[in-house]
Amino acid sequence: MNCARYRDQFSLYLEGELTADRKAEMENHLKDCAACSAELKAMRKLVAELKGLPQPVVPDGFRQGVWNRINAPAPWARLLGVFDSWFVKLPVGALATAAVALLVINVFHSAGPEMMDMNKSRLEAPASVAGKTDLAEKEHLNVMDAVVEEASRKQGKLKENIGQFRRTMQSSSDKKEGSQRGDFAGSDLFTGREAVMEAEMAKEAVVSAPKPAAPALQPVAEPAKRRTAVPLDGKDDEDDSVRNEVSERQRWPEVDYVCLRSADLPAAEQAVVQFLKEVPVQEVSWPLPTRYSLTMTSEQFDLLIARLKKLGEVEIQQPAFEGRMKADGKKEQPELKRVILDLLPAKTLEKD
């Protein structure tokens, strides 16, 4: 009757884990029960057979295989190792070189001619920085001051040119379009190719400004070479002004575009210069004679707009992306704004 209960404890009995009482009870039962005694004997034999099972033969080179795995490079290292082969290095290196070249070209292309001049003046600076790496700090600072002074002088001259240009354009705005080329050509401030280019730009501004397609972005047309990259959808009959607007937005997707149309452009010019003297904006440049590129805070931007509104009609085009969305759903304004400011004669609006 109790055989099943005793057999359930055979393992514990063989392991010596039964209490003394249980062990005595088990041994008494085994004396009386031949079946359980035989089963215990078979169990003992099984355990002995299990303990006696031989270990399988270790394969040859087993440990060497482990060391090979240990010494093998990690998967990520193997992946990186692909870049060591010449047929990967070559195109990657070529691509990297091309990317750097494109970047440099793009920077100079978008910076405008005055940036080129500034760089040129740096290169031509006395006691050139290049090649004299052992200059004392003071001497180096003096050289840098000279470079900055040279750049400032060139910028001042450029602004003079712009002012002259404004006055010339203003005085000639009553004349026929064709006469403008002659006005610029006669000026001693603009010579040769510059004069022709600026005259063409002014002409195009006068002609295209009233078109409703892009009243704010179009007026100051760019040199033809910049427009060559504009065609986007292959429509040949698309108006150039539309193309220009798209181009402007593509190149400066993040800028605020401001256009001031003033009847008194010289006064507007002076007001803007005065504003820039009073307000320490982050960055000022003149990508085109009629255009300011400014980097400023939102407060400075608001101040500028308030100042401009006293001078004439102000059109503002805010960028599509003004900042990341905050948790409360409001857009996060960037700390600094890039602003393109164009100063244009008001009379051109009344044409046509």
Place this chain on the structure above:
Amino acid sequence: MGPITETDDKELVRLAQQGDRGAFDALMLKYQGQIIGLAYRMLDNMDEAADIAQEAFFRAYRGLNGFRREAAFRTWLYGITINLVRHKRRWHSRHRTSQTFSITLPEEEGLESSAAEEIPDPAPDPRRRAAVGEANARVSEALGRLPAPLRTVVLLRDVNGLPYEEIAQICKENIGTVKSRLHRGRGMLREMLGGMER
């Protein structure tokens, strides 16, 4: 199975952690037979067993710096091996690379009959028979038909001679469960071997 020389292991592990490759090689030499044997009897495939064992030593080497020397190296190494074996068996069950059948088991916690616990067909493997000899073939074959949780405990206790506490750590079970599984595993083996004898 030789006597447990934990002190030797600790010294070897300490040296290996300091970069002594010879010390780790000594540990491999000491445990390679046990680890390959355990993997082989769990997977019934010598190639896979050798691969699992190599992977276990590889992982042990990679993880040496994080190994706390309070624990026994052998316990840690066996644990790695059992985990790898489990993953391999799950892979087999997903890909059905072997003909399997189930053994109906009484209800027991942790012994649910699942695809992962299906047992490979213990068709006589010529290499196995050559390796262990005809006399042990029956026991090996019966072992191969045990459900994996029971087989693990029987192998660790009766074949490799590990104490209950260490088996509990390796299997991540309590000692009571280990004892219960050992008893049940031995009982099932007895039944299978009795049937073979008849």
